[in-house]
Amino acid sequence: MARILRTTGITGRTRLLLSVLFLAIGASGCASFKEVTAFASLSGNAAGYQALTRDYVGALERRKQYQPPKFHGELEALTMRREAQRSSLDVLQQTVADYMQGLGSLASGEIRTFDRSLKDLSASLNEATLLDRNEKQAVGALSTLLARSVTALYRQHEMKKLIRDGNQPLQEVMKATRKIIKSGIIPDLRVESAMAGRYYDNFMLAPDNPVEPVAIALGKEAKAEALGRIESRIQGAQRYDAVLEKIAAGHQYLYDNRDMLGNDELGRQFKQHISELRAAYRNLLDVAR
Numbered sequence: 176m177a178r179i180l181r182t183t184g185i186t187g188r189t190r191l192l193l194s195v196l197f198l199a200i201g202a203s204g205c206a207s208f209k210e211v212t213a214f215a216s217l218s219g220n221a222a223g224y225q226a227l228t229r230d231y232v233g234a235l236e237r238r239k240q241y242q243p244p245k246f247h248g249e250l251e252a253l254t255m256r257r258e259a260q261r262s263s264l265d266v267l268q269q270t271v272a273d274y275m276q277g278l279g280s281l282a283s284g285e286i287r288t289f290d291r292s293l294k295d296l297s298a299s300l301n302e303a304t305l306l307d308r309n310e311k312q313a314v315g316a317l318s319t320l321l322a323r324s325v326t327a328l329y330r331q332h333e334m335k336k337l338i339r340d341g342n343q344p345l346q347e348v349m350k351a352t353r354k355i356i357k358s359g360i361i362p363d364l365r366v367e368s369a370m371a372g373r374y375y376d377n378f379m380l381a382p383d384n385p386v387e388p389v390a391i392a393l394g395k396e397a398k399a400e401a402l403g404r405i406e407s408r409i410q411g412a413q414r415y416d417a418v419l420e421k422i423a424a425g426h427q428y429l430y431d432n433r434d435m436l437g438n439d440e441l442g443r444q445f446k447q448h449i450s451e452l453r454a455a456y457r458n459l460l461d462v463a464r
Contacts (some may be wrong), residue, residue: 196382208282208334209428210442214449217277218422222352223458226463227415228261230408231360232234238367253363256346260359267352270314271422274345277321281334306351313347320344335433342430349423356416359411368405372398407462414459421452 235254239247306314320341375398379391425448435441 186444188419210445212279212444213280214425215275215282217452217456218425218451219275219279221418221452222275222422223268224415225268226460227360227411228264232257232261234367235418236369239372248320260355261381264352264355266306266314267348270317273321274317274341278337279339290443293300301410310351312348313344316344317341317348331437335436338429338433342426345426346423349419353416353419356412361412364405364409364412368402371401375401410462411459415463418452418455418459421455424448
């Protein structure tokens with residue numbers, strides 16, 4: 176570079192300023208965001224876990240075997256409630272996945288246009304009946320940030336800006352998602368477990384049933400299997416909540432230390448958050464198998 180500057184007749188002072196500028200650009204271009212990339216990729220995959228909600232709605236068909244036909248109408252009403260929960264969760268999960276894709280794109284340098292239509296988002300929010308006004312505003316805020324930021328050319332500056340402006344609505348989205356898991360899905364699964372237990376107990380302990388050791392043994396085995404499957408679903412919901420907690424904590428750490436982005440020290444410290452998130456996600460996948 177010095178040779179080029181000498182041959183162009185640039186003065187010494189200008190040469191020095193340009194040298195500093197090129198060094199600054201080079202340092203910025205060499206900054207490593209691999210930990211942020213890893214966190215964003217892992218968070219996007221983990222937050223988008225949908226097996227929980229798919230099974231949660233489908234479980235109502237299983238409940239019909241535990242209750243007389245006269246109660247099936249209540250199950251149909253509950254189906255509508257769960258569909259509303261799934262619509263709300265779908266919006267929240269997709270919003271987090273989109274945000275993490277945008278953050279990962281900035282961190283990796285693979286700048287991509289955010290292609291989720293804000294009009295489509297509005298339609299999805301109308302279906303998310305369980306989300307309150309503040310929660311819907313948080314979803315909209317994150318999506319608007321992505322529409323503006325992911326196409327930017329200045330990675331480090333835009334990454335800091337995205338993390339700075341995105342942290343508060345992201346935390347709101349994560350909080351809303353966890354609320355549905357802890358206040359909706361897990362309690363309903365516990366109700367299903369109680370219903371299944373009563374069903375098999377009534378079957379085995381009915382006073383007019385003859386004492387049949389083989390039938391009793393088979394009934395106990397069927398009860399244990401049914402309760403075990405439901406308990407696995409409860410554990411899956413709890414572990415998914417733990418994943419969301421780790422994502423929220425990891426992003427909060429990035430927010431608190433955003434001025435250190437690209438710094439090797441931040442990368443070393445942030446690895447612990449990535450390791451904890453990876454372990455939580457692995458535990459979720461283990462119970463889902």
